[in-house]
Amino acid sequence: MTAETEARAAVVAATGVTALVGTRVYPMKLPQGATLPAVTYQRAGTAPVNSVAGDNSNLDQVRIQYDAYASTHGAVEDGTDAIRAALRSNPRFVYIDERDFDYDDETGTYRRMIEFYIWHKGE
DSSP, X not given: XXXXXXXXXXXXXXXXXXXXXXXXXXXXXXXXXXXXXXXXEEEXXXXXXXBTTBSOSOXXXXXXXXXXXXXXXXXXXXXXXXXXXXXXXXTTEEXXXXXXXXXXXXXXXXXXXXXXXXXXXXX
């Protein structure tokens, strides 16, 4: 299982997230005309976990970015709150940060990004 597959599975398995977005959790970008609210996810970086003896752990620290999209600011906050609650209770995920992006006039959407590290066996 890739880190991205595990990242998607973790949020789709969370009842708080699925209550808001169902299974509308997409890799990289929203599909054209996607129903909102929805979530995207992507690998934002990977760093090997090295020991004193070198890189022999075969363990990576993968940075996963989730983006919540909604037609209201409150709904985008609810989405990231649900993701944060679900993943902070999972010891494999470490919360990093989150931030808002500008409202998109063209699509009428709000977006908030939230990032986590996941400890993952190297692929």
